[in-house]
Amino acid sequence: MSQPAPPNSAEHPWPVRAVSTRVAEYIDKLGRVWVEGELAQLTMRPTVAFITLRDPAADMSLSVVCPRDVVLNVEVPLAEGTRVVMFGKPNFHTGRGSFSLRVTEIRTVGIGELLARIERLRRLLAAEGLFDQRLKRPIPFLPTTVGLITGRASAAERDVLSVAKNRWPAVRFAIRHTAVQGPSTVPQVVASLQSLDADPEVDVIVIARGGGSAEDLLPFSDETLCREIAACTTPVVTAIGHEPDNPLCDLVADLRAATPTDAAKRIVPDAAAEQAFVTDQRRRSARALRNWVRREQETIAHWRSRPVLAEPLAALTARADEVHRAIAAARRDVTRHVAAESDHIGHLTARLTTLGPAATLARGYAVVQAVSGSGGTVLRSVHDAPAGTRLRVRVADGAVIARSEGSDEAH
Known part of the structure; x- marks a missing residue:
């Protein structure tokens, strides 16, 4: 074995x-x-x-x-x-x-089979949400540095650079030259995308290529390239071919430009147009401000012309005479009322005086009181003052003390 x-x-x-x-x-x-x-x-x-x-x-x-x-x-x-x-x-x-x-x-x-495969890929990417408009990143208004991926010495590169610099001379570009057709296009474009996306100074990335046949543009419908564009954190603008061309990367990109020239117009503002816009806005703002000031002045003048503001004391002055007349009338009424009441009191006083005991005493009458230890009582009967009763006789000008000797009837 x-x-x-x-x-x-x-x-x-x-x-x-x-x-x-x-x-x-x-x-x-x-x-x-x-x-x-x-x-x-x-x-x-x-x-x-x-x-x-x-x-x-x-x-x-x-x-x-x-x-x-x-x-x-x-x-x-x-x-x-x-x-x-x-x-x-x-x-x-x-x-x-x-x-x-x-x-x-x-x-x-054949081209028909390729287009059918692209359509199947388009449906797959759409189902995954790569074309969703909510995922599109906004393009910065004034990018400091623009990343440009294009063919070396291509018409697309010249168009983007010339148009962008004419519109905004201060714009800067970080250019990556790659193949734009053939088997090496996808890996080179993907590598350039990764390089520019990692650069913190690049604010927007443009992928530009001139027109061509459907076969020439096939690399820009590649699944790897589409997914790389979707994974970028920097906004991506695609300008592939002409207006009728529509590779899949256009649907994934944050912004699709019809041509490279259109891409340059989309990524940088026109300095002359912006200056004219600012000038127009300043003029319109100044005019609006002047109109507002004029309206406010007219409103203030209108309010100032009203009598209550033109002569604020006029209403008080006009009412002062009425107040004085009312006060005088009130004083007359009070004086008259006081005089009438004074006369009435005088009459009552005279009546009281006439009817009072002092007046009676003044006419010769007297008030006789029997004086005892606790006080005195007015005599109303001869029986109230038996002989020997001490008496107090009140007359008009005073009182005298007397003693009773009895009534005349006893004598």
């Missing part, structure tokens, strides 16, 4: 052939696969064709080998940049330690 092989370790390493064989066996288990990509390089040989297939959304490529007839039998002539779908079997060459895809069928992806 054979002993099991020792585990792989530094003391028991595998030879190259063993590693290559195991890798080849593992890859062989993958079976046949369909692969989509862009042709980056095509080299024809008498019997075979060597192809480099590139991923349009990443900096990755794959070596492909196929019979020459497979390439020649494709309905559409293949060229660099053509979008294709291939069917083949992964193969690891143990002798060279290289990997390739041995293809038996190649199909080109």
